[in-house]
Amino acid sequence: MKCDNTMWLSKLILDASDNNWCTNISCTTCGCFPFKEELAKILKSKAVRFSFSHMQPELIEEENQILLDGLRQLGDGNSLGDTKKHSRTIMLLVYICWHNYSDKNSRMKMQESLKDTLSGDILDKMILHYISSTVSRIEYDHWLSPNQVAFRRKKKKEEKQRKHLILMERQRIRSELWHNRYKISSDLYNDILKKKDEKI
Ligand SMILES: [Zn+2]
Numbered sequence: 001m002k003c004d005n006t007m008w009l010s011k012l013i014l015d016a017s018d019n020n021w022c023t024n025i026s027c028t029t030c031g032c033f034p035f036k037e038e039l040a041k042i043l044k045s046k047a048v049r050f051s052f053s054h055m056q057p058e059l060i061e062e063e064n065q066i067l068l069d070g071l072r073q074l075g076d077g078n079s080l081g082d083t084k085k086h087s088r089t090i091m092l093l094v095y096i097c098w099h100n101y102s103d104k105n106s107r108m109k110m111q112e113s114l115k116d117t118l119s120g121d122i123l124d125k126m127i128l129h130y131i132s133s134t135v136s137r138i139e140y141d142h143w144l145s146p147n148q149v150a151f152r153r154k155k156k157k158e159e160k161q162r163k164h165l166i167l168m169e170r171q172r173i174r175s176e177l178w179h180n181r182y183k184i185s186s187d188l189y190n191d192i193l194k195k196k197d198e199k200i
Contacts, residue, residue: 009067014080022034064100074090
């Protein structure tokens with residue numbers, strides 16, 4: 001298969017949809033093999049050397065550059081029609097490209113190259129998702145750490161003690177009031193009488 005036109009990637013994406021090829025990044029059943037195989041065929045026809053494995057697609061720089069160019073040339077995804085329908089496939093392609101750029105510099109260049117395109121938007125979302133899930137994982141690990149568990153246990157104990165003290169204090173006041181009720185009522189009575197006297 002020879003694809004020299006600049007729209008080779010949108011053709012592949014539409015083919016994937018027409019043929020119902022699995023493009024689920026995390027699929028462990030088929031590993032998106034039919035789709036990756038087709039991508040491999042196209043890149044092989046375009047690059048000088050080809051290396052591509054089933055589960056872990058490894059592309060040489062030239063192949064990855066072709067894929068990156070393809071992703072950029074998708075632009076706003078007009079040629080795909082309903083872009084939402086194909087976002088999963090684009091996500092997989094972006095992931096393959098990102099994965100093959102292992103160093104920070106190349107990844108930054110990839111982001112720069114895809115700026116203001118559909119693929120770029122999808123890449124940004126994937127990075128954000130990755131960051132937020134990494135942050136929640138770190139937070140969760142921290143929450144589970146022995147120090148944190150001990151800290152929470154201590155706080156819970158302190159809170160229990162505090163509530164207990166408040167309850168005891170309330171009971172003490174209540175019983176004091178009860179014991180002194182005659183005194184209080186007589187004091188009150190005297191007070192009222194006093195006020196009445198003042199009025200006369
Ligand atoms: Zn699958």
